[in-house]
Amino acid sequence: MAAQSFLSESLLGWSIFTFILLVILAFCWVYIRKFQSRQESEVVSTITAICALAIALITSALLPVDIFLVSFMKYPNGTYKEWAANNETRGQIEDTVLYGYYNGLPALSFSISSLTLIGMLAVITYTAYGMSVLPLNLIKGTRSVVYERLENTEDIDDVEHQIEKLKSKCNDGRPLSSRDRHNLQELEGKLQVLRRKGRHLEIAERNCCTKVGSALRPLKILLGIFFILVALLFTVALFISNLDKALHSAGISSGFIIFGTNLTNPLNELLLALQPVFPLDYILITVITMYFVVTSMAGIRNMGIWFFWIRLYKIRPKKTRPQALLFLCMILLLIVLHTSYMIYSLAPQYVMYGSQKYLVQSQMPSAGPTSGNATLGTTRICDAEAPEDQCTVTRSYLFLHKFWFFSTIYYFGNWAFIGAFLIGLVVSCCRGKKSVIEGEVEADDSDLSDDEYVH
Numbered sequence: 001m002a003a004q005s006f007l008s009e010s011l012l013g014w015s016i017f018t019f020i021l022l023v024i025l026a027f028c029w030v031y032i033r034k035f036q037s038r039q040e041s042e043v044v045s046t047i048t049a050i051c052a053l054a055i056a057l058i059t060s061a062l063l064p065v066d067i068f069l070v071s072f073m074k075y076p077n078g079t080y081k082e083w084a085a086n087n088e089t090r091g092q093i094e095d096t097v098l099y100g101y102y103n104g105l106p107a108l109s110f111s112i113s114s115l116t117l118i119g120m121l122a123v124i125t126y127t128a129y130g131m132s133v134l135p136l137n138l139i140k141g142t143r144s145v146v147y148e149r150l151e152n153t154e155d156i157d158d159v160e161h162q163i164e165k166l167k168s169k170c171n172d173g174r175p176l177s178s179r180d181r182h183n184l185q186e187l188e189g190k191l192q193v194l195r196r197k198g199r200h201l202e203i204a205e206r207n208c209c210t211k212v213g214s215a216l217r218p219l220k221i222l223l224g225i226f227f228i229l230v231a232l233l234f235t236v237a238l239f240i241s242n243l244d245k246a247l248h249s250a251g252i253s254s255g256f257i258i259f260g261t262n263l264t265n266p267l268n269e270l271l272l273a274l275q276p277v278f279p280l281d282y283i284l285i286t287v288i289t290m291y292f293v294v295t296s297m298a299g300i301r302n303m304g305i306w307f308f309w310i311r312l313y314k315i316r317p318k319k320t321r322p323q324a325l326l327f328l329c330m331i332l333l334l335i336v337l338h339t340s341y342m343i344y345s346l347a348p349q350y351v352m353y354g355s356q357k358y359l360v361q362s363q364m365p366s367a368g369p370t371s372g373n374a375t376l377g378t379t380r381i382c383d384a385e386a387p388e389d390q391c392t393v394t395r396s397y398l399f400l401h402k403f404w405f406f407s408t409i410y411y412f413g414n415w416a417f418i419g420a421f422l423i424g425l426v427v428s429c430c431r432g433k434k435s436v437i438e439g440e441v442e443a444d445d446s447d448l449s450d451d452e453y454v455h
Contacts, residue, residue, distance in 0.1 A: 016068070020286075021058060028053040031297075035320040045322035052329035057293060059336045063343060063351075063396055064286045070392045071354030078359035078379040078390075112337065113406045119334035120413040123342065125306075127292060127335060128420035129428075130299025131231040136428040137302075138224030141217060142436045145210060149201045152194055159191045193441060200437045210436060230291065234346060235421055237267040241345045242414050255407030261349050268347040272381060275355040285350070288343060296335045300328055317440065340396050341410050342417075352397045353382035358390035 028050045036046065074080055166184050170176050176184065204210050213220075244263040245256040261268060267288075274280040305313040305327045313324030320328075344351040357379045382391035 016065070016282075024057045025050075025054055028057065032325060035315055035317055036325060037319050037321055042322060045326070049322065049325040049329055052326060053332065056329060056333040056336050059333070063289055063340050064282055066394045066396050067285060067351065067354040068282055070394050071356055073392060074356050074358075076357065076379070078357040110403065113403055115334060116337040116341070117406070117409060119336070119338035120341075120410060122331050122335045123292075123296070123338050124413060124416050124420050126299035126303060126331065127296040128299070128417050129303060129424040130295035130297070131234070131421055132228075132424040132428045133302050134295055134298040135224040135227035135231065136425075137434060138220045138227065140433050141220065142213075142438070143433045145201055145205045145436045148435060148437075149198065149205065152198050152201060156191065156194045156198065159187055159194060163187050163191065197437070197441045200440050204436050231295075231421070233267060234288075235418055237265050237346045238342075238414055239418060240265050241348060242411065242418075245411060252408050253404070255404030256411040257404065257407055258348075265347065268349050271347050271350040272355075275381075281350070281355055285343070285347075288346070289339065292339045292342060293332065293336065296332060297328075300331060305331070319440075338410075338413075342414075344397060345410075345414055349381075349383055352384075352393055353386075353391050354394065356382040356391050358382055358386050 032046060032049045032053065036049075072081075163184065166176070166180055166187070169180060240263050241261075244261060244265070245258055248262045249256045249258045271281050271284060274284060301315045304311055304315060305324060313321060313327060315324060315328060360378050360380055380386070
């Protein structure tokens with residue numbers, strides 16, 4: 001009976017993960033094909049990019065599975081289920097997650113933690129900016145395609161007039177000066193870009209997606225407001241978590257590690273409140289994980305790929321080079337490594353124990369005529385004060401706190417993340433609306449690239 005119960009519980013957890021896997025694979029194929037350059041695409045690079053992006057997203061999906069498995073070892077009354085009553089069985093389940101997430105080799109812990117530091121830099125750079133730019137772009141929308149076409153036509157007329165003015169200088173047979181020739185080349189290049197932009201705007205005006213997007217404008221505004229509220233909730237929760245560590249931890253030498261929570265964290269409390277209603281807490285932790293991934297992709301999409309102050313690649317629809325897509329997947333994989341610590345910072349108690357409870361036995365004097373004490377059992381939510389054999393800590397938490405000096409760096413990284421988000425929010429607010437053909441036309445494009453947009 002216990003073995004059958006164990007099989008059914010494990011099957012439920014991994015069935016959810018398998019469904020998420022299929023969704024991720026479909027999303028990766030659509031995303032890569034959307035941004036991939038048709039002229040430079042190759043089968044090998046396409047498959048590699050899809051697999052790399054899928055691995056990054058699948059890794060992020062393992063954290064909710066980790067929390068799900070430790071939570072499902074117990075009944076709501078705090079007792080272990082029959083299949084989880086044996087310590088050896090619980091150890092096997094924990095090791096399964098450990099092998100799937102971290103390859104299970106202690107020798108790799110230091111290497112992965114080092115890579116997580118790079119992921120922290122990517123989170124501070126791309127995720128923090130994406131959390132501000134994504135909702136504000138949805139709220140502000142894009143410029144009117146009709147107005148853009150009119151403005152572009154005026155710019156074309158102005159540039160053509162300047163070109164004619166320069167060419168008129170050589171009507172009497174005299175050659176243009178080197179400065180005039182340089183200005184003429186720049187104006188002809190600008191005219192070429194403006195005409196190419198006009199063709200793209202014309203296609204966008206006829207495109208049904210543009211019309212559908214205009215019709216869904218109220219929905220985009222509501223979605224943007226929701227996303228910015230979520231971003232602010234995450235920032236407040238992260239601030240409270242870091243403040244809790246600053247006030248109640250042993251300091252740098254301990255990695256600012258605290259067991260349990262001393263300050264009320266809204267996100268942690270929300271997850272704990274949703275525990276009685278299965279599976280709302282698992283849905284929320286999955287949504288939080290995917291939110292970080294989506295905002296990271298939005299940040300990379302808007303900023304491009306940088307190496308310090310050098311811009312390496314741009315991420316543009318149907319014009320992204322294969323190397324840029326592989327860089328994007330690598331950055332996302334590093335971001336996912338750090339996302340686990342970010343989520344722990346947002347909801348420390350929940351990420352440590354999930355929805356586990358434990359049973360506390362207490363002696364109460366009996367009220368009847370017989371003397372003696374009666375045993376009373378009460379259930380409590382698992383926290384740092386729970387007996388070690390009564391609550392199972394997630395593998396993710398144990399791995400994240402294996403080295404105290406990495407935890408210290410992550411702590412200061414959270415403060416940098418909050419600062420980067422606030423700066424990105426100010427920058428995004430000051431920027432105007434995006435063009436309806438944002439990223440489609442650049443000065444270094446060739447006329448042949450327009451063929452990708454002809455439908």
